[in-house]
Amino acid sequence: MTDFSKKLIRSSGYERxxxxxxxxxxxxxxxxxxxxxxCRYARVExxxxxxxxxxxxxxxxxxxxGRAERVVGVEPNPAMLAAAAEAPRVEFRQAFxxxxxxxxxxxxxxxxxxxxxxxxxxxxxxxxxRILRPGGLFAAYDYDWPPVVDPEVDEAFVAYQARRAxxxxxxxxxxxxxxxxxxGHLDRMRDSGRFRFCRELLLHSIEEGDADRVVGFAYxxxxxxxxxxxxxxxELRVSELEDMARRVLGDRTVPFLFGYRVxxxxx
Numbered sequence: 033m034t035d036f037s038k039k040l041i042r043s044s045g046y047e048r049x050x051x052x053x054x055x056x057x058x059x060x061x062x063x064x065x066x067x068x069x070x071c072r073y074a075r076v077e078x079x080x081x082x083x084x085x086x087x088x089x090x091x092x093x094x095x096x097x098g099r100a101e102r103v104v105g106v107e108p109n110p111a112m113l114a115a116a117a118e119a120p121r122v123e124f125r126q127a128f129x130x131x132x133x134x135x136x137x138x139x140x141x142x143x144x145x146x147x148x149x150x151x152x153x154x155x156x157x158x159x160x161x162r163i164l165r166p167g168g169l170f171a172a173y174d175y176d177w178p179p180v181v182d183p184e185v186d187e188a189f190v191a192y193q194a195r196r197a198x199x200x201x202x203x204x205x206x207x208x209x210x211x212x213x214x215x216g217h218l219d220r221m222r223d224s225g226r227f228r229f230c231r232e233l234l235l236h237s238i239e240e241g242d243a244d245r246v247v248g249f250a251y252x253x254x255x256x257x258x259x260x261x262x263x264x265x266x267e268l269r270v271s272e273l274e275d276m277a278r279r280v281l282g283d284r285t286v287p288f289l290f291g292y293r294v295x296x297x298x299x
Contacts, residue, residue, distance in 0.1 A: 046088075046109055046111065046112055046254055048111075051111070051251075051252075051254075052088075052089050052111050052112045052114065052115035053115050054248055054251050054252055055088065055089055055112075055115075055252045056088075056089040056090075056091060056115050056116075056117075057248060058245055058248030058249055058251070058252050059091055059146075059249075059252055060091075060175055060179070060237060060239055060288075060290050061091055061092075061095055061237075061239070062091075062092050062095045062145060062173070062237075062292075063235065063236075063237035063292070065235055065237075066173065066235055066237075066292060066294065067095060067096065067099055069233065069235070069294075070141055070143070070169055070171050070296070071099075071141070073169050073296055073298065074140050074141050074167070074168060074169035074298075075167060076140050076141075078099065078100060078101060079096075079099070079100040079101065079139075079140035079141050080100070080101045080102065080139075080140055081100065081101065081102045081103070081104065081138055081139045081140060081141075082096045082099075082100040082102075082103045082104075082139065082140065082141045082142075082143065083103075083104050083106065083132065083134065083139045083141070083142045083143070083163060084096070084103065084104070084105045084106065084142075084143050084144075084145065085106050085129040085132070085142065085143065085144045085147065085151070085156065085160070086106070086107060086129055086144055086145070086147030086148070086150060086151060087105030087106060087107045087116070087124065087145075087147075088107055088109075088112045088116075088145075088146075088147065089112050089113075089115045089116050089117075090105050090107075090113075090116035090117060090119075090122070090124060091145070092105075092143060092145035092146075093105035093116070093119075093122055093124070094117065094119040094122055096122070097119035097120050097121060097122050098120065098121075100121065100140075100141075101121065102121055102123075103119075103121060103122045103123070104122075104123055104124070104125060104132075104134065105122065105123070105124040105125070106124075106125055106127050106128075106129060106132050107124065107125075107126065107127075108126060108127065108128045110126055113126055129144070129147075129151045129155075129156045129159060129160075130151070130152065130155035130156050130158070130159045131159070132159060132163060134163045135163070136162055136163065137163070137164070137165045137166070138163055138165070139163045139164050139165065139168055140164075140165060140168050140169070141164075141168065141169050141170075141171065142160045142163060142164055142168070142169070142170045142171070143170075143171045143172070143173070144156075144170075144171070144172040144173075145173055145174075146173075146174050146175065148172040148174075148212070148214075148217055149174075149212050149213065149214050149217075151212070153212060153220045153221075153224065154224060157170070157220075157221060157224040157226045157227075157297075158224075158226060160226070160297075161226040161227070161299055164299045165299070166299060167298065167299060168298075168299045169296060169297070169298055169299070170221075170226075170227060170296065170297040170298075170299065171294055171295070171296045171297075172217050172221070172294075172295045173292055173293065173294040173295070174214050174217075174292070174293050175237075175290045175291065175292050175293075176290065176291040176292075176293070177193075177249075178190070178193075178246075178249060179239075179241070179249075179288040179289055179290045180288070180289040180290075180291075181241065181246065181281075181286065181288055181289075182280050182281070182286075184276055184280050185246060185276055185277050185280050185281065188272060188273045188276040188277070189246065189249070189250070189273060191272070191273075192250055192268065192269070192270070192272070192273045193253075195268050195269060196253065196268060199267065199268065214293075217295045218230060218231075218232050218295045221295055221297045226297065226299070227297030227298055227299055228298055228299065229297070229298045230295065230296065230297045230298075231295075231296060232293060232294065232295050232296075233292075233293075233294040233296065234291070234292070234293060234294070235291075235292040235294060236289055236290060236291050236292060237289075237290045237292065238287045238288065238289050238290075239287075239288050239290065240285050240286070240287065240288065241285065241286065241287075241288040242281055242283070242284065242285045242286070243274070243277035243278045243281045243282070243283075245288070246273065246274075246277040246281070247270070247273065247274045247277060250270060250273055
């Protein structure tokens with residue numbers, strides 16, 4: 033692992049103790065309609081191999097268990113992989129997206145869930161095209177943040193995100209993810225010349241959530257997440273978000289709506 037790679041992982045905050053477990057518990061799972069649509073575009077009913085780049089704790093990898101003959105999750109951060117739960121026909125390997133070590137033309141589908149903005153685009157697209165069979169599908173998808181819950185809860189979360197951004201700017205914290213904006217994913221895919229057809233799809237998913245999950249989302253954002261740091265929690269005023277979530281939601285579990293933006297490229 034290069035010094036730059038180590039710095040990138042450290043800048044994410046994703047290697048901090050307890051972070052991976054919270055991430056896995058609170059972040060959303062890819063919806064069935066997304067996986068079905070990817071199979072449709074790849075023109076395969078049950079993929080022989082799906083490769084999930086930047087898989088983190090395997091949320092987006094395990095979703096393919098039972099839907100594909102074989103699934104490989106690729107993740108460079110050992111702390112995230114340590115929290116990846118086992119699932120039938122799913123395996124994980126510690127590697128970077130541009131150096132998977134997989135064979136040429138081996139995959140029907142290659143995915144990147146909520147992670148392409150962490151990756152150097154050109155070598156990632158090149159590697160995805162290399163391991164995809166002709167006609168195979170590359171898909172980079174992200175969910176909008178925060179989920180649609182309630183006007184007051186959503187407003188409180190946006191305010192928390194603004195405080196977090198201000199703190200990062202004040203402390204000079206620049207994450208690797210700042211280098212490549214999500215809004216440019218589709219154009220970069222097209223400009224790479226690796227895919228013969230590219231487009232964007234818009235989907236949504238509904239999951240159940242409560243006040244604890246709202247706060248859990250805040251802790252799953254990486255640096256400078258509070259993560260049991262009392263001083264940082266006070267500075268970010270996490271309690272304001274929690275108080276609003278508990279006042280509005282109480283003990284109720286309600287639908288959380290996640291909007292998805294899916295950029296696909298057919299090799």
